[in-house]
Amino acid sequence: MRRILVYGVTGSGKSTLAARLGVRLGLPYHSMDDLTWDPxxxxxxxxxQRDRVRDVCATDDWVIDSAYGIWRDIPLARTDLVVxxxxxxxxxxxxxxxxxLVNVVRQRPLCNGNHETWRASFLSTESILVWHFKSFKRKRRRLRAWHADPSFPAEIVLLRSPREVERWLAGLPDRTPGADQA
Incomplete structure (x- = not known):
C-alpha cells in the first residue's frame, strides 16, 4: 500500500483519515482541497487541477483524500488501495x-488560508452543507459499485462506522516516527 485514495461522501472524515493514514504508514498526505482552491x-x-493531481499521483508514495470527477481517472489509474x-x-x-460550525466560530483556516463564513456555510445554495445533500447518493452509489466490481483495478476496503475505521487502522503497520521505540 503505497498509493491510497480515501473516498466517501462529504463529511465522512476523508481528510482526517487520509492524514492519519499518511502518518501511520509513513506516506505523504496531500489535501486535494489545497490543490483545487486558491486563496x-x-x-x-x-x-x-488535473496537472496538480497528475504531479502528485506521478510519485511513488501518496495518500489523497478525494477524487473529483474532472480528474478521478488520474489517481484511479495508479491507486493501490481505495479506502x-x-x-x-x-x-x-x-x-x-x-x-x-467550529470552523466558522473559530475562524479556523482551511485550504490555502480560506475561511468558512456564516453566509457561505449556512445561507448559500452553494454551501458545503447543501453539497452534502446534492452529492450523497451519487457518491455512495459510486463507492458501493466500485466495491462490488470484481474488475475494479485496486483493492478496496469499505468501512461503515467509526469503530470499523479504528479497528482497520489498528491492524495496519505503524511506521509513525518513533513507533518502534515504544
Whole structure:
C-alpha cells in the first residue's frame, strides 16, 4: 500500500483519515482541497487541477483524500488501495455540521488560508452543507459499485462506522516516527 485514495461522501472524515493514514504508514498526505482552491475560495481551473493531481499521483508514495470527477481517472489509474468511508447520512452530515460550525466560530483556516463564513456555510445554495445533500447518493452509489466490481483495478476496503475505521487502522503497520521505540 503505497498509493491510497480515501473516498466517501462529504463529511465522512476523508481528510482526517487520509492524514492519519499518511502518518501511520509513513506516506505523504496531500489535501486535494489545497490543490483545487486558491486563496479567496477561487476555484482552480480544470486543466491546472488535473496537472496538480497528475504531479502528485506521478510519485511513488501518496495518500489523497478525494477524487473529483474532472480528474478521478488520474489517481484511479495508479491507486493501490481505495479506502471507502460508507457512513450513514446522519453520521456524515452530523460531522460536517459540527465541523462547519467550529470552523466558522473559530475562524479556523482551511485550504490555502480560506475561511468558512456564516453566509457561505449556512445561507448559500452553494454551501458545503447543501453539497452534502446534492452529492450523497451519487457518491455512495459510486463507492458501493466500485466495491462490488470484481474488475475494479485496486483493492478496496469499505468501512461503515467509526469503530470499523479504528479497528482497520489498528491492524495496519505503524511506521509513525518513533513507533518502534515504544
Amino acid at each position: 479567496g475560495w477561487v476555484p482552480v481551473g480544470e486543466e491546472l 471507502g468511508l460508507d457512513l450513514p447520512r446522519w453520521r456524515s452530515f452530523g460531522r460536517l455540521l459540527r465541523r462547519t
